[in-house]
Amino acid sequence: MRLVVVGASGRMGRMLIQAVAGTEGCTLAGAVEREGAEAVGQDAGSLAGLAPLGVAVTDDPLRVFAEADGVLDFTAPAATVAYAELAAQARIVHVVGTTGLRPEDLAKLAAAARHARIVRSGNMSLGVNLLAGLVRKVAATLGEDFDIEILEMHHRHKVDAPSGTALLLGEAAAEGRAVALAERKVAVRDGHTGARAPGSIGFATLRGGSVVGDHSVIFAGPGERIELGHRAEDRGIFARGAVRAALWAQGQPPGLYGMNDVLGL
Ligand SMILES: NC(=O)C1=CN([C@@H]2O[C@H](COP(=O)(O)OP(=O)(O)OC[C@H]3O[C@@H](n4cnc5c(N)ncnc54)[C@H](OP(=O)(O)O)[C@@H]3O)[C@@H](O)[C@H]2O)C=CC1
């Protein structure tokens, strides 16, 4: 499968180049950065700390999408919405790891997925997607006398909160309880908040250092607490998940898929 990495010089972009180069049956068909970026013109392999791959980073996505089967996109919401349109025009698979997408961005991806194969997940790792299944089950089993709180910590450079993973886990908890997350979510607490609203799903965000991604889901009940968690130690887990998603999506009809579809969970 011929894959393009957009946001090639980002933390995830470089991991994705490594993952594509290290996966049998995949070749790097292009690496894209925005106009004026320092990486444009550099060899993508060298950028990712590998031997040169003979693929120069370009600022022209259309040209490389035309020669590819899929695009791996861990960038930023505005870029992802624009790439979704280009990927749909080129009829190629679009794997979206970008987080912080607003409802209107998600609506645009859903529109593109009427004609395109898009896999989107706030976390492409096997572990987090397994964890989501456990959270759904525990939330369905326990009553509302168990309060659900989701705690996450990420590196100091992360720009969105709560993390895509925290929201994914919150959705899983809400599904387990057969409620809508939007109606139960408490993303921030500050000042005189009053007592905790029964049935709410709370989020707490920590940022600092080089933490790759830590998530805990806490079910706090009368006299006991259950904690389910995941610690990411290496961004390679997300990049390998994205390549796996692209290979899987190649054989699917147009639609908007998640990692649970890819992993058969
Ligand atoms: N789903 C998952 O499993 C995971 C998701 N992520 C998500 O992936 C995203 C990227 O994370 P990370 O690699 O750490 O971030 P970085 O900031 O390191 O990389 C982002 C890249 O995207 C580029 N970019 C940003 N905006 C635009 C734009 N408008 N047009 C073109 N290129 C753009 C940046 O270029 P420039 O520097 O010029 O802005 C940069 O190269 C985040 O949303 C993060 O949450 C991260 C890990 C796992």
Ligand SMILES: O=C(O)C1=N[C@H](C(=O)O)C[C@H](O)C1
């Ligand atoms: O920005 C990151 O780094 C990460 N983002 C994703 C998220 O928002 O959950 C996935 C992972 O936790 C790392």
